[in-house]
Amino acid sequence: MAMPDTARRWTAAMVRELPDDGNRYEVVHGVLLVTPAPRPVHQLVLEELRHRLATYLPSE
Numbered sequence: 001m002a003m004p005d006t007a008r009r010w011t012a013a014m015v016r017e018l019p020d021d022g023n024r025y026e027v028v029h030g031v032l033l034v035t036p037a038p039r040p041v042h043q044l045v046l047e048e049l050r051h052r053l054a055t056y057l058p059s060e
Helices: 012-016 040-059
Strands: 003-005 024-028 031-035
Touching: 012 024
Parallel strands: none
Antiparallel strands: 003 031, 024 031
16 A cells, blocks of 8 residues: 655656665655566466456457
């Protein structure tokens, strides 16, 4: 879940200056949102979901 940093008003230029630490940074109406990078287990779950959809959808 993204957590807002409400201490100041952020700009896109300020976000571009942040270090590349694996987090995802977004600015929405001046509020900085930080989302942690996905863990490897996320990729495994995504692949399982893709596989299940790929086998189910052709029959429907």
